[in-house]
Amino acid sequence: MNAQVIAPTSVQSKATVIFVCVLAALAGLMFGLDVGVISGATQFIQAEYNVSDHIIEWIVSSMMFGAAVGAVGAGWLSAHLGRKRSLVLGAALFVIGSLLSGGAWSPETLIAARVVLGLAIGIASFTAPLYLAEVAPEHIRGAMISTYQLMITIGIFVAFLSDTAFSYNGAWRWMLGVIAIPGVLFLFGVLFLPDSPRWLLMRGRRQEALDVLQRLRGDSEVVARETADIEEQLKTPQRGWHLFQENRNFRRSVWLGVLLQVMQQFTGMNVVMYYAPRIFKLMGYDTSAQMWFTALVGLTNVLATFIAIALIDRWGRKPILYTGFTVMTVGLGVVGAMMHNGIHDHGAQIFTVAMLLIFIVGFAMSAGPLIWALCSEIQPLKGRDFGIACSTFTNWGCNWVVGITFLTLLNGIGNANTFWLYAGLNAVFIVLTFWLVPETKGITLEQIERNLMSGKRLRDIGR
Numbered sequence: 416m417n418a419q420v421i422a423p424t425s426v427q428s429k430a431t432v433i434f435v436c437v438l439a440a441l442a443g444l445m446f447g448l449d450v451g452v453i454s455g456a457t458q459f460i461q462a463e464y465n466v467s468d469h470i471i472e473w474i475v476s477s478m479m480f481g482a483a484v485g486a487v488g489a490g491w492l493s494a495h496l497g498r499k500r501s502l503v504l505g506a507a508l509f510v511i512g513s514l515l516s517g518g519a520w521s522p523e524t525l526i527a528a529r530v531v532l533g534l535a536i537g538i539a540s541f542t543a544p545l546y547l548a549e550v551a552p553e554h555i556r557g558a559m560i561s562t563y564q565l566m567i568t569i570g571i572f573v574a575f576l577s578d579t580a581f582s583y584n585g586a587w588r589w590m591l592g593v594i595a596i597p598g599v600l601f602l603f604g605v606l607f608l609p610d611s612p613r614w615l616l617m618r619g620r621r622q623e624a625l626d627v628l629q630r631l632r633g634d635s636e637v638v639a640r641e642t643a644d645i646e647e648q649l650k651t652p653q654r655g656w657h658l659f660q661e662n663r664n665f666r667r668s669v670w671l672g673v674l675l676q677v678m679q680q681f682t683g684m685n686v687v688m689y690y691a692p693r694i695f696k697l698m699g700y701d702t703s704a705q706m707w708f709t710a711l712v713g714l715t716n717v718l719a720t721f722i723a724i725a726l727i728d729r730w731g732r733k734p735i736l737y738t739g740f741t742v743m744t745v746g747l748g749v750v751g752a753m754m755h756n757g758i759h760d761h762g763a764q765i766f767t768v769a770m771l772l773i774f775i776v777g778f779a780m781s782a783g784p785l786i787w788a789l790c791s792e793i794q795p796l797k798g799r800d801f802g803i804a805c806s807t808f809t810n811w812g813c814n815w816v817v818g819i820t821f822l823t824l825l826n827g828i829g830n831a832n833t834f835w836l837y838a839g840l841n842a843v844f845i846v847l848t849f850w851l852v853p854e855t856k857g858i859t860l861e862q863i864e865r866n867l868m869s870g871k872r873l874r875d876i877g878r
Contacts, residue, residue: 431609431630431631434604434608435547435550435551435608438601438604438605438608441566441597441600441601441604442502442539442543442563442566442601443543443562443563443564443565443566443567443569443570444566444567444569444570444573444597445506445509445535445536445539445570445594445597445598445601446536446539446540446567446570447566447567447568447569447570447571447572447573447574448570448571448573448574448594448597449478449509449532449535449536449570449574449594450478450536450567450570450571450574450685450688451570451571451572451573451574451575451578451688451713452574452577452578452590452591452594453474453475453478453529453591453689454574454575454578454688454689454690454691454692454709455574455575455578455579455581455582455587455590455692455706455709456578456587456590456591457471457474457475457689457690457692457693458692458693458702459582459585459586459587460474460522460525460587462585463587464521464522466522468822468823468825468826469822469823470522471822472818472819472820472821472822472823473522473526473819474522474525474526474529475689475690475818475819476814476815476818476819477526477527477529477530477533478529478530478532478533478536479533479811479812479814479815479818480530480533480811480815481529481530481531481532481533481534481535481536481537482533482534482536482537482540482811482814483533483537483808483811483812483814483815484533484534484537485505485533485534485535485536485537485538485541486537486538486540486541486804486807486808486810486811487537487804487808488537488538489501489537489538489540489541489542489804490541490800490804492504492538492542493541493542493545493614494614494617497610497611497614497618498542498545498546498549498610498611498614499546499605499608499609499610499611501538501542502538502539502542502543502546502601502605502608503602503605503606504538505534505535505536505538505539505542506535506539506598506601506602506605507535507602508531508532508534508535508538509532509535509536509539509595509598509601509602510595510598510599510602511531512528512529512530512531512532512533512534512535513532513591513592513593513594513595513598514592514595515527515528515531516528516529516532516591516592517588517589517591517592517593517595518588518592519588519591533811535598537811540807541804541807543563544563546611547563549611549612549613549614550609550611550612550631552631552632564720564784564787565717565720565721565724568713568716568717568720568779568783569717571688571713571716571717572710572713572714572716572717573713574594574713575691575706575709575710575712575713576710576713577590577593577594578590578706578709578710579706579707579709579710581593582702582703582706583703609627609630609631610623610627611627612624612625612627612628612631612641612642612645613645613649615627616642616645616646616649617649621642624642624645625638625642628641628642651796651797652797654797654798655797655798655799655800655801655802655804656801658795658797658798658801659798659801662868664867664868664869664870665795665798665802665867665868667867667873668793668794668795668798668802668867668873669794669798669801669802669805669806671793671851671852671873672789672790672793672794672802672803672805672806672809673805673806673809674847674851675786675789675790675806675852676786676790676806676807676809676810676813677809677813678782678786678844678847678848679782679783679786679810679813680810680813680814680816680817681813681817681837681840681844682740682743682778682782682837682840682841682844683743683747683774683817683834683837683840683841684775684778684782684783685814685817685818686817686821686837687712687771687774687775688712689817689818689821690821690822691705691708691709691712692705692706692709693822694771695708695709695768697754697825697830698754698758698764698767698768699758699764700764708768711772712771712772712775715772715775715776715779716775716778716779716783717779718779719775719776719778719779719780720779720780720783720784722776722779722780723735723779723780723781723783723784723785724784726780730856731854731856731857732785732788732789732852732853732854732855732856733848733852733853733854735780735781735785736781736782736785736848736852737845737848737849738777738780738781739777739778739780739781739782739785740777740781740782740841740842740844740845740848741777741841741845742773742774742776742777742780742781743774743777743778743782743838743841744838744839744841744842744845745770745773745838746770746771746773746774746775746777746838747774747834747835747837747838747841748834748835748838749767749770750767750770750771750774750834751830751831751832751833751834751835751838752831753766753767753770754767754830754831754834755831782844788855789852789853789855790802790803790806790807791803792855792863793853793855793863793867793876795864795867795868796864821833824836849874850874851873851874852873852874853873853874853875853876853877853878854877854878855877856877858877858878863876863877866878
């Protein structure tokens with residue numbers, strides 16, 4: 416009789432975990448679609464509305480502004496409304512923003528719609544990984560969060576392919592509006608998810624937390640052990656702002672997290688993500704080639720992410736970052752040189768595209784996924800939420816700066832100098848990695864925290 420009771424519970428728990436995995440992938444796709452979709456639409460928007468490059472910069476970057484605001488508010492929302500309700504809100508905003516973008520009747524409306532989309536992405540990008548970390552079984556937790564990051568790159572690639580298909584008719588409204596479909600699927604999906612057991616325990620709803628864990632784990636002993644672990648962790652309250660004011664060592668880790676996100680964004684990666692067709696136009700390609708090469712950028716980004724997944728726990732963080740920043744410095748430096756000397760024939764065009772793709776590989780294998788990992792690893796437990804919130808806000812803030820300045824730089828200092836500027840920044844990041852970034856491979860979070868709080872140099876806290 417006992418076997419008959421336990422078996423369905425076990426089957427149900429596995430099915431629930433699989434459902435969460437699928438939903439996590441959809442959340443990542445939603446994020447990636449929103450990041451990638453604007454790239455192919457800008458030239459058609461500019462033609463229809465007859466607006467300047469500066470207005471296009473605002474249309475592109477307004478999403479990042481909204482995401483920065485959403486990321487700041489997501490911590491409060493996830494704590495007070497819960498992870499599930501925050502995801503519902505994010506999905507609803509995503510659908511609204513997508514439909515408004517597709518039906519925008521003016522540049523101002525489109526900017527406002529993309530701010531709404533940004534709010535959705537800011538909430539989802541903070542809450543979805545947090546929810547997954549709290550719901551997933553320990554043995555697949557890392558894989559699920561890594562898959563979520565991978566699905567972001569797949570979402571960007573799918574958006575580029577979709578843009579390419581709609582570009583033949585110049586249908587930019589369909590480019591922007593069609594991403595409401597995964598938003599609707601995500602919205603309906605999260606309505607059926609359980610609340611996070613950790614959040615339920617935080618709110619004093621212990622029996623509900625036990626019921627959720629039983630559904631997810633299917634083993635009473637595992638449930639009891641995990642509940643005890645969560646309750647023990649909750650005895651260490653988050654007091655990030657007070658700790659930031661009082662403790663110099665914690666301030667060091669927060670500022671390092673901020674710097675890491677500045678480094679990631681000013682590699683120039685999102686310049687390519689948002690303005691790829693414009694860049695390929697500078698190389699002399701027509702509209703069709705621009706769109707297909709943009710899709711190739713997305714595919715390269717996806718495939719190169721697997722390099723990071725394979726090497727992060729073999730090589731360590733710093734060797735991969737050294738390699739990535741070096742590759743990016745060379746790639747953009749050569750692209751700048753080609754634009755300076757002039758791209759006069761097909762061979763030169765192909766070579767310049769290849770160097771840009773090499774730059775993409777350098778980012779996707781290093782700063783893309785590794786910066787996020789480091790930002791979570793260097794923060795002590797008592798201030799982890801605050802530290803990660805600061806670095807996430809910085810990511811979107813710098814993302815906004817990059818998006819709103821690229822065309823201005825092209826028009827102001829020229830094509831070659833703009834790419835050389837970003838190449839020079841990547842060279843600086845090699846030095847900053849040496850002086851400030853710790854190697855955290857194979858080191859427990861507790862040991863990193865002890866080293867940080869004892870006053871060790873930042874680059875030594877992983878030793």
